[in-house]
Each structure stands twice: as structure tokens, then as C-alpha cells.
Amino acid sequence: MIHSVRGRLAFQPYGKDDSEVINSVSRAGLNRTLLDTAGRCDGVELHFNERCVDIDLKSATAHFENAATGKRRSVDADVVVGADGAFSVVRAIMQRLDRFDYSQKYEGHGYKELTIPQDVGGEFRLEKNALHIWPRRRFMMIALPNANGSFTCTLFWPLDGENSFARLGTEAEVLRYFERWFPDAVPHMPALAADYLAAPPSTLVTIRCFPWSVEDKVVLIGDAAHAVVPFYGQGMNAAFEDCSVLNDCLQRSAGDWRKAFGAYENARKPHADALADLALENFVEMRDHVASRGFLLKKKVEKTLHKVFPRWYIPLYSLVTFSRTPYAEACARARRQERIVKAGMWGVALILIAIVVFVAEAIWH
Ligand SMILES: Cc1cc2nc3c(=O)[nH]c(=O)nc-3n(C[C@H](O)[C@H](O)[C@H](O)COP(=O)(O)OP(=O)(O)OC[C@H]3O[C@@H](n4cnc5c(N)ncnc54)[C@H](O)[C@@H]3O)c2cc1C
Incomplete structure (x- = not known):
């Protein structure tokens, strides 16, 4: 509205x-649902107020400080999944590695x-x-x-x-x-x-980095790997997509964590980058274009095309929001659709010009 x-x-x-x-989803409600679900899973222990302050990347040892008591402790793990958000400590430690790309x-x-x-x-x-x-x-x-x-x-x-x-x-x-x-x-x-x-x-910050894993020991998911500005409303969805792709990769790699992490980060990185760009572009659209006549006309044309050719033409927003098409594929498809629509419009314009010329010549003679 x-x-x-x-x-x-x-x-x-x-x-x-x-x-x-x-x-519209309640953040607190979602957190409660996730915690309740995790709490019901075998082998899951929940610890609160434990802030990760350091990670030994080679041994997957995580060091925590209790926010209430200040007490420190270390936990040796097989694997550390860094799901600690846009200002991830796990990622900050990974930044010290050679050839770790990072931008904010x-x-x-x-x-x-x-x-x-x-x-x-x-x-x-x-x-x-x-x-x-x-x-x-x-x-x-x-x-x-x-x-x-x-x-x-x-x-x-x-x-x-x-x-x-x-x-x-x-x-x-x-x-x-x-x-x-x-x-x-x-x-x-x-x-x-x-x-x-x-x-x-x-x-508001956009964070890009790569790789998202270290050997078979540490892997980043969600905002820790790719924080985006909130204007496409997809940040949380992208984090859940990370989980499902990582899960698929683990199932296909038969216990080889390094292979699974490599497949996961290569599969997800192009889509995370595409989402970062989409989110930035949508800010300009929401604040600047939504009220303009040109924008409303474009939306009407998109809707009509989608109605007439429902399988062939799907607006970018619908592809991203109402389908599970990965972000980079949605962008590529939208670019193809736009090229075809532009070519079609030029075709119609040329035919109209030819008709006008033909009629003018007929009248002249
Ligand atoms: C203003 C705004 C509006 C948004 N609107 C939407 C929207 O409409 N739709 C949408 O899909 N997304 C939206 N997002 C994005 C969404 O909130 C994030 O993409 C999503 O929460 C990422 O989930 P995450 O689990 O990776 O990180 P987070 O949700 O940030 O969770 C990270 C967790 O790690 C914990 N943590 C951090 N550091 C440490 C540490 N050192 N040790 C231990 N724990 C730590 C934090 O306490 C937190 O619980 C919005 C973001 C913003 C800023």
C-alpha cells in the first residue's frame, strides 16, 4: 500500500x-519455534549467554565467554558451523587466512x-x-x-x-x-x-566473502557468509536455503565434510551475490520508483504478459519471492525475458512504421 x-x-x-x-513473520516467534524444534532433537544441547570469542580453525576448538559470569571455557568440536550473523566472530578469524576475500x-x-x-x-x-x-x-x-x-x-x-x-x-x-x-x-x-x-x-551493510569454509573443520552459513540489506525481504530465506543446500551436500558426500563444504559454498556463492545486488536495487525501487507512473505502467505490462504467457513470462519479483528458483537463475531469466520483450516491442514499432509509410505512399499516389 x-x-x-x-x-x-x-x-x-x-x-x-x-x-x-x-x-509477515514474528522474529521472536520464529526464534521460539527454532529453539523448541532444536530442543526436541536427539543430541542437541542448548547453551545460552555463551559468546564465542575465538576459534582455532585447525582443530575446530571454540572458545567461549559467559556473558553473565565472564567465565571462559573451550570446546573441542569435530566441526564448527559459524551461524553468528553479520558481525561473525568465526568469519573474523577466517579473515586472517591467506587468500580469504572479504568486502563490506x-x-x-x-x-x-x-x-x-x-x-x-x-x-x-x-x-x-x-x-x-x-x-x-x-x-x-x-x-x-x-x-x-x-x-x-x-x-x-x-x-x-x-x-x-x-x-x-x-x-x-x-x-x-x-x-x-x-x-x-x-x-x-x-x-x-x-x-x-x-x-x-x-x-545497513552488505558483506561478501569467500571461501565460506576451512578444510573439513569450519563452515559459515547465513548472514555470517553473506549479509545483505533488507529490501528484498530475503535475508532469512537465503540463510534457510544455505541450510538445505548444505544438508543436501552432506548427504551426497558420504561423510566427506571437506567435499560437502566445497560443493555447498560453490553452489551458494553466486546466489548470495545475486541477492546482494537485488536487495540494493530494490531499495532504489521502493523509495524512488514505486509511486511513479512509469513504474506502475511497467508493472501492468509485466502482469499482463504473465497472465497471457504464465509459463513463459514470470516477473523477477515473483520468481524470487513466489518460487524456489535460485537468485542468480532468477536474475538471468529476467534478463532474457526483458531482452525478448524489448525485441518484441521494437518489432511491433517497426511494423507500425512500415504500415504508416505504406498508407502514406498509397495516399500520395
Ligand atoms: C532491519 C532489518 C530487516 C530485515 N528484514 C528481513 C525480512 O523482512 N525478511 C528476511 O528474510 N530477512 C530480513 N532481514 C535479514 C534477516 O534478519 C537475516 O538475514 C537473518 O536473521 C540471518 O540469520 P542468521 O541466523 O544468519 O543471523 P542472525 O539472525 O543475526 O543470528 C545470529 C545469531 O548469532 C548470535 N551471535 C552473534 N555473535 C555471536 C558470538 N560471538 N557468539 C555466540 N553467538 C553469537 C546472535 O546473538 C544471533 O542469535 C532483515 C534484517 C534487518 C537488519
Whole structure:
């Protein structure tokens, strides 16, 4: 649901019909589900508050420090799976190895999370079956519904400069800014200024690295291997895809961990890179293009082509979001489709020109 500055609403479905929707998932709920499932598996022990501070890559020995007591201990393992997120300690240790490629790129934009609470009757204050976007060219706000009737809003804005997070320091400034740019949201955000001033903005980073494993001892999965900006909503999905591909590779390698890790990282790396690019491009699309006429026309053309040729033409967004087509393959297919559509449009244009010339000549003579 697009919100204009004047409060006009425009609904654009993401998929072809109600069978293609994006679900909003509670982070805490997902964590609980994963922990409950892990807890029920044989041989799994859960330890909390244990921060990994070092790894011996050769022996797969992990060193932990307890966050509550400060007590240190070491654990000898057969294999260490580094699933410790974008600022992975495991990856940081791997960076010291020869020929380990690594890059990190911070965006000039950061983000702050704000809340639209449920109304007094416990109901949603905005349309609940939508991801709300307030696109404002160089910045934007989005709101995602939660199961309890509230919305989590995220404001993406430059960190520095004329029009940026750095410019708002007081409650009055915050309210003035929101009333200027998001006037229809302000009445639904009673704690807006306090929420805004409670914490500094968080940053957005893309991290690429390779290889993702060390011999048969250590392997990275999820954000530890490939952190992306959140604009395609695929970071978590990509982490789960890592798990299923690693699992397949382990089953096919008959106990040879080194072989499994090599097959896994080679299979996943091109798709992780493709997702990183897609996520960056979608930021520009969400904040800058979604409200433009050209974009809406393009979406209509894509939808019509998909309806007329459902097997042959599938929009990139649908390929990524509503199918299990790997990211790099989805991008390659979208490029092929675009080339054919462009060639078709040129063909139609040439035929029209030929008809006009033919008719003009007939009239002339
Ligand atoms: C603003 C924002 C919005 C997002 N929105 C979406 C979305 O809509 N859809 C989507 O699919 N993805 C989204 N993502 C991305 C998604 O959150 C990540 O891709 C996903 O959580 C990656 O999972 P992970 O398990 O690899 O890492 P994480 O979820 O970061 O988990 C890492 C875990 O490791 C632990 N840890 C870290 N360091 C250590 C250490 N030294 N020792 C021990 N434990 C450690 C952490 O406490 C954490 O529990 C978003 C990300 C951001 C920042």
C-alpha cells in the first residue's frame, strides 16, 4: 500500500492473485519455534549467554565467554558451523587466512524502528493485509503488520547531511518532520517522538566473502557468509536455503565434510551475490520508483504478459519471492525475458512504421 504525502492510498498486489502473498513473520516467534524444534532433537544441547570469542580453525576448538559470569571455557568440536550473523566472530578469524576475500559496504542510509500500536479496541489502525510504504525519493518509511494488531515501522533515511537523521534532535523537530512527510501516519503513532529519540539509527551493510569454509573443520552459513540489506525481504530465506543446500551436500558426500563444504559454498556463492545486488536495487525501487507512473505502467505490462504467457513470462519479483528458483537463475531469466520483450516491442514499432509509410505512399499516389 503506497501512501502519498497528501495521504492518498494506492494498493499494488505483489503477486498475480491471493495465492501469492508475502507473510509477515514474528522474529521472536520464529526464534521460539527454532529453539523448541532444536530442543526436541536427539543430541542437541542448548547453551545460552555463551559468546564465542575465538576459534582455532585447525582443530575446530571454540572458545567461549559467559556473558553473565565472564567465565571462559573451550570446546573441542569435530566441526564448527559459524551461524553468528553479520558481525561473525568465526568469519573474523577466517579473515586472517591467506587468500580469504572479504568486502563490506555500508549504505549512506540507516534505519530506525518505530511503532504503530493497536487501536483502543485492539484492532489494526491501517489495512492489515498490506506492507505499507511511504516512498519519498531519497528516503522512505515502511510498516509491517504484527499478529497483535500493531505495526512495526522502519524509517530509512540518510545518516548525515542536509535532510538526515543527524538533523533531528528534539521532540518538536521530530514531530515537525513527520507531519511534513508522513502526515497520515502521525495520528497513529502516539509515542512517535519518544520512540524516535530512544536510540541512535542502525546501519545497513552488505558483506561478501569467500571461501565460506576451512578444510573439513569450519563452515559459515547465513548472514555470517553473506549479509545483505533488507529490501528484498530475503535475508532469512537465503540463510534457510544455505541450510538445505548444505544438508543436501552432506548427504551426497558420504561423510566427506571437506567435499560437502566445497560443493555447498560453490553452489551458494553466486546466489548470495545475486541477492546482494537485488536487495540494493530494490531499495532504489521502493523509495524512488514505486509511486511513479512509469513504474506502475511497467508493472501492468509485466502482469499482463504473465497472465497471457504464465509459463513463459514470470516477473523477477515473483520468481524470487513466489518460487524456489535460485537468485542468480532468477536474475538471468529476467534478463532474457526483458531482452525478448524489448525485441518484441521494437518489432511491433517497426511494423507500425512500415504500415504508416505504406498508407502514406498509397495516399500520395
Ligand atoms: C532491519 C532489518 C530487516 C530485515 N528484514 C528481513 C525480512 O523482512 N525478511 C528476511 O528474510 N530477512 C530480513 N532481514 C535479514 C534477516 O534478519 C537475516 O538475514 C537473518 O536473521 C540471518 O540469520 P542468521 O541466523 O544468519 O543471523 P542472525 O539472525 O543475526 O543470528 C545470529 C545469531 O548469532 C548470535 N551471535 C552473534 N555473535 C555471536 C558470538 N560471538 N557468539 C555466540 N553467538 C553469537 C546472535 O546473538 C544471533 O542469535 C532483515 C534484517 C534487518 C537488519
